[in-house]
Amino acid sequence: MDDLKIPYLGVERPVIVIDDELLTFKYNGESFLVHRRYLEDLSTLAENWLSRQAAIYIPTRVRFLSTRVGITKYKRIRISNARSRWGSCSSKGTLSFNWRLIMAPVGVIDYVIIHELAHIVEMNHSRNFWKVVGRIMPDYADKRKWLRMYGHKLMMFNVKS
Numbered sequence: 001m002d003d004l005k006i007p008y009l010g011v012e013r014p015v016i017v018i019d020d021e022l023l024t025f026k027y028n029g030e031s032f033l034v035h036r037r038y039l040e041d042l043s044t045l046a047e048n049w050l051s052r053q054a055a056i057y058i059p060t061r062v063r064f065l066s067t068r069v070g071i072t073k074y075k076r077i078r079i080s081n082a083r084s085r086w087g088s089c090s091s092k093g094t095l096s097f098n099w100r101l102i103m104a105p106v107g108v109i110d111y112v113i114i115h116e117l118a119h120i121v122e123m124n125h126s127r128n129f130w131k132v133v134g135r136i137m138p139d140y141a142d143k144r145k146w147l148r149m150y151g152h153k154l155m156m157f158n159v160k161s
């Protein structure tokens with residue numbers, strides 16, 4: 001129970017247990033605060049909070065990046081929960097993103113978004129696909145490397161482990 005941490009936007013934020021009766025669970029910009037009584041529910045509280053943040057942050061970022069790179073022909077944005085992939089793009093143009101991405105650094109989140117947007121142009125992983133990605137994000141290889149190294153840990157993340 002000591003030293004609990006929750007990663008959020010690429011930074012491991014400490015969890016502080018407090019006794020303030022008015023509080024259940026909250027993020028104060030640096031740390032997560034949880035009332036002692038709700039410590040048992042910390043995993044659920046944290047997952048709910050993180051997935052709500054993801055449902056706001058990711059679609060906002062998709063809209064921003066898609067306009068900026070001029071790939072706007074997707075149909076809709078979905079936030080997914082399966083512990084299997086970070087993102088996908090269906091042939092019908094639905095972009096899906098795992099809510100757990102919100103735990104990754106912002107540059108890595110951008111990479112996954114750009115990767116899926118590039119699939120609107122190239123529905124495969126051909127050389128041309130990677131050219132599209134590289135034109136938008138020249139250092140994308142670093143982000144892929146980050147995901148290869150730490151992605152699995154985030155995907156399996158559980159506050160109490």
Ligand SMILES: [Zn+2]
Pocket residue numbers: 115119124125
């Ligand atoms: Zn892909």
